[in-house]
Amino acid sequence: MSDPRPTIRLDKWLWHARIVKTRSLAAKLIASPGMRVNSTPITKPAYAVGPGDVLAFALDARVRVLRVIMIGERRGPASEAQTLYEDLSPPPPPPDLSRPTPVAGGRPDKRDRRRFAAPAPDALD
16 A cells, blocks of 8 residues: 555645745635635535645735645745745736825924924915
8 A cells, every 4th residue: 555645734735835934824724715625616615625726815815726746844035935835826917007106205393393383374364
């Protein structure tokens, strides 16, 4: 009989792969609607995933699609975490360049503060 496929809890794998910062956040992500493993909706953090599984979920206003490559032994550095999965996500939409980005004027100086504090000329009428 062959060895069973190695698996790990889904919340623990998301934490090992540095998709989320804590296992509590991983559990919330899994409990939210939209988490799918191999096209099957999942709501339990203890769901077992292994190499070859495809995860699909929404995170930070973006749809992420990840294929599990390996099971991590620990939560290591980011370079190690990136070897645990293959990112199949669609590319993010390009930024809308037609809208100008707001430019902050900086901190008001003394002259600006006096102008703000002065009553409007027609306010006394």
